[in-house]
Amino acid sequence: MPPKRSVKRLPNLNDQKGGGVIRPTSSSSFRTSFLHMAGLALLDALALWLVYSLLGNGAGTAGILVLVVTGLVNWVFLSDRFYPIRWLTPGLVLMLLLVVYPLVFTVYVAFTNYSDGHILSKQQVVEQLQRRYFQTPDAISYQMTVYRSPEGGFLLFLQDPQGNTYTGTEEQGIQAYPVGGEPPERIGPYQKLSLAGTFQYLTELEKIQVSGEGFQVRITGPNKARQALAKYTxxxxxxxxxxxxxxxIYRPVGGSFVDNEGKPLPDAPGFTAVVGLDNFRRVFSDPQIQGPFLRVFLWTVTFAGMTVLLTFSVGLLLALVLNDNRLPLRTLFRSLAIIPYTIPGFISILVWVGLLNPYYGPFSLMIKDLIGVSPDWFSNGTLTKVAILFINTWLGFPYMMLINLGALQSIPMEMYEAAELDGAGRFAKFRYLTLPLLLISVGPLLIGAFAFNFNNFTVIDLVNEGGPPIVGTSTPAGQTDILISYTYRxxxxxxxxxxxxxxxxxxxxIFLIVASLTAFNFRFTRQLEEVMR
Amino acid sequence: MTSISETGQTKASRKEKIGLRLFRSARQAARFNLFLKLLIAILAALFALYPVAWIFSAALSPSNSLVNSRLIPVGASAANFVRLWSDPRHPFLLWMWNSIKVSSLTAIITVSLCALAAFSFSRFRYRGRRSGLLAILLIQLFPNTLAIVALFLLLQQIGKVPGFAWLGLNTLGGIILIYSGGALGFNTWLMKGFFDSIPKELDESALIDGASWAQAFVYVILPLVRPILAVIGILTFIGTYSDFLVARVMLKSAENYTLAVGMTLFIRGQYTREWGVFAAAALLGALPIVLIFLLLQKQLIGGLATGAVKG
Structure with missing residues (x-):
């Protein structure tokens, strides 16, 4: 007898209407909800600390992002409506912080001049400039007496030509000393130093900076100091x-302070500023960058395309061979052919680099025996490209073999029988039956492999660090650099x-290219249909 | 008008003729074909094994140098392993340990976050579910390595926050954080598919018995989805172990290197003279991953063929 469904109403898991969302059983005990609250409170405390410190460090956007995310997390965990989202929250938070935010930030940085020499913010640069001073011939000079505290701090007792007296320390700056007269033996914890004693500390004294309103006191001798005026306002x-x-007078333009003629302020650091499309313009019109960029771009496409073509061809050939069940030791061959795939790429690439070493590498020596010369793999651009493609074929053909084997086995035998009845030869069967059917199922994976190799930093950097370098360019581009390694460099x-x-x-x-590839791939696969289930 | 049988016959006889030109019988042609296939298979195996054979021979050779190295070394010795162990310039064991730490923690975090998300996508129906699934897939199509500059600057900022230095630049915590950012992605889809195959009646009955969703997840679902958890965990482990770019950019000092970054120190400068030590390191470094692959071939290859390409 089937169980009586009406006794206890089953929660309707597939209810699409808002009201039908399953809520946590409200019977959750006081203890659990207390634990929830305590956990959330702890998280909030940590997050607020992070926000506070980020804001203090000038990382405003990151701070605000953390704040917003924390707010959302609280909302999700305090409102029953979002119960299902709670399960997603940890993953989503990490994704927001470490994938989405960096992507957005990358776009922002692309519109700025953020680079060596333009690292600081404008405020930081101004603060730095305001700490610069200059000396005028008619600057006020002081009679100075130096005091030292037991902790090693210094105090300067200064007397100007009019007889006004001041004290100066690094922390407190210049303050009037209304008592006047001759320097006393002690001022607070500071003990007066004799002239000889002052000499002893002269190197330390040269480093201290005692500033007043718009000027600084420069020590010019053991008992002399002069005023230096602030250079910039x-x-x-x-x-x-x-x-x-x-x-x-200087104005901030494009990340530096410039005068009316557009000349930048000498010896001043630049600051980070939004420069609009300048970087994009440089890529397309600066001959020093445009040339290498085009070369890098073309090689990226060639590299990825050739890699897919080569690995696919070798993999397909091998799959066709191994798909024949009359072949002896089939499983053994299959396992052996997978081996390149199982070794971490960074290890096998480095091994190949050794084997290809033009002087001692066994592989190069083997070639030398065959053709008489040992190819100079790593200083000739074309040969480096050949080496990279060769190594990458070794790395990638097992994957192609695996996916082709899978695809071959899914082609029904009846199709071949039908083709044979129609009189198709071996080649015709492959050309008109195997290959098209194979490409339908393997095609998306080929596009995936293309996109992967488009960003295959490991093989490019490990073989020759993108080198040999392209000569006559202002950017550190190499002849075998692809876009991602160029970015890195x-x-x-x-x-x-x-x-x-x-x-x-x-x-x-790279985003744009990967995005268009992906869009193409989606049309190819209809992977999206799964969402609609 | 020619009849079908006629056409068939002419084609067949023509084929026969071609066959006859080279071979005495069709059986012989087939045998030649098989021989050709065997030859290709042997060549492919040799191609695949060539560098592997060299790693073994160089690691076990008594000589450390690439000069005059031979595929069949004169005598075997553990000298290169001893050199690898004793030379403080390349703390191999430390790098290996770093790699294993980073990869296993990343794998654990990824599997946990992914399982939680897959549970939500598989068991609840709510507004934004479809778009959420789609968004995860779309966003992860842009590997966060593309934003490597931004990630570098982000870690730099995080590292300056008092108390968070262990997540900053040049820390293993920092790169684990970056790798974990990619936890939700294609893996979530794989996992959700597997979760969908577990009958809903199972967790429903647990709910009726008074279990909370959390209890149903832990005690009913998790034990049933262990295979997919293992596959995704291992794939993540392998992917992280093999990553080079993130580790290269974020890790600055040798004691924090993962194996991928540490191994590059061998090819700077003294490569030809340290060939044997390098080979010993390569052998040991590749071993865990090769073993995992060979032992779990069947389970892993299914997951790989549907998803990512290994680097």
Whole structure:
């Protein structure tokens, strides 16, 4: 007898209407809900600490993002409506912070000049400039007496030509010393130093900076100091920087302060600024960048395309061979052919680099025996490309063999029988039956492999670090660099300085290409249908 | 008008003729064909094994140098392994341990987050479910390595926050964080598919017995989906173990290197003279992954063929 369904109403799991969402059984005990709350409170405390510190470190966007995400997490966990979302939350939070945010931030950086020399924010640069001073011939000079505290701090006792006295420390700056007169033996914890004692600390004293309002005191001798005036004044309202020494006025333009003629402020660091499409313009019109970019782009496409073609051909040939069940030791051959696939890429690539070593590498020596010369794999661009494609074919053919074997086995034998009845020969069967049927099922995976190799940093960097270098360019591009390794070199490989802005711009080009490939792939596979289930 | 049988016959006889030109009988042609296939299979096996054979021979050879190395070494010795162990310039064991730590933690985090998400997608119906699934797939199509510059700057910022230095640049925590960002993705789909195949009646009956959803998840579903958890965990482990770019960018000091970054130190400068030590390291470094693959071939290859390409 079937169980009586009416006794207890089953929760309707497939109810699409809003009201039908299964809620947690409200019988959840006090203890569990207390634990929930405690956990959430702990998380919030941590998050707020993170937000506070991020904001303090000038990472405003990241801080606000963490704040917003924390708010959403709280909402999800406090409202019953979002019960199913709770299960997704941990994964989604990580995804937001480490995938979505970096992608958005990359787009932002692509529109800035963020690079070595433009790392600081404008505020930081202004603060740095405001700490610069210059000396005028008519600067006030002081008679100075130095005091030292037991902890090693210094205090300067200063007397100007008019007889006014001041004390100066690094922390407190210059303060009037109203008592006046001759320097006392002690001021607070500070003990007066004799002239000889001052000499002893002269190197330490040269480093200390005692500033007053718009000026700084420079120590010029063991008992002498002079005033130095602030070199720059910044007017935040008009956003102008004035050079007090020359009287010139500078405006912030494109990440540096420039004068009326557009000349940048000498010896000043640049700052990060939004520069609009400048980076994109550089990619297309700066001959120093445009040339290498085009070469890199073409090689990226060639590399990915050739890799897919080569690995697919070898893999298909092998799959056809291994699909024949008359072949002896079939499983053994299959297992052996999978081996390249099982070894982590970074290891086998490095092994190949050794085997290809032009002087001692056994593989190169073997070629030398055959053709008389040992190919110089790593200093000739074309040969490096050949080496890369060769190694990548070795790495990739087992995968292609596996997927082709799977696809071959799914082609019904009746089709071949029908073709034979129609008189198709071996070649015709392959050309008109096997290959088209194979491509239908393997096609999307080929596009996937293309997209993967499009960003295959490992093989490019490990074989020859993208080299040999392209000569006559202002960017660190190599002849075998692909877009992703070019991005890496622009941003992180020292020598010519990091250019995060340009690197992010190149990354955007990769986004666009990967996106169009993906769109194409989706039309191919209808993978999306699964969502509609 | 020619009849079908006629056409068939002419074609067949023509085929026979071609066959006759080279072979005395069709059986012989088939035998030649098989011989050709065997030859290709042997060549492919040799191609696949060539570098592997060299790793073995170089690692076991008494000599450390690439110069005059032979495929069949003169005598075998563990000298290169001893050198690998004792040379402080390349703390191989530390790198290997770092790699294993990073890969297993990433695998555990990925599997846990993925299972939670798959449970939600498989068992609940709510607004935004479809678009959520779709969004996860679309976003993950852009590997976060493309945003490597932004990730570098992000870790730099996180590292400056007091108390969070262990997630900053040059830390294993930092790269685990980056790898875990990719937890939800194609894996969620694979897992959701598997969850869907577990009858809903099972968790329904648990709910009726008074279990909460959390209890139904832990005690009913999880034991049933262990196979897919294992597959995704292992695939994540392998993928993380093999990653080079993120580790290369984020890790700065040798004691924090993963094996992928550490191994590159061998090819800087002294490569030809340290060939034997390098081979010993390569052998040991590849071993865990090769073993996993060979032991779990059947289970893994299904997952691989439907999804990612291994690097």
């Amino acid at each position: 910044y007017d935040p309202d008009r956003d102008l920087l004035t050079d007090n020494e020359t009287g010139k 622009l941003a992180f490989a020292g020598g010519r300085g990091a250019d995060f802005g340009l690197a992010s711009t190149i990354a955007i080009f």
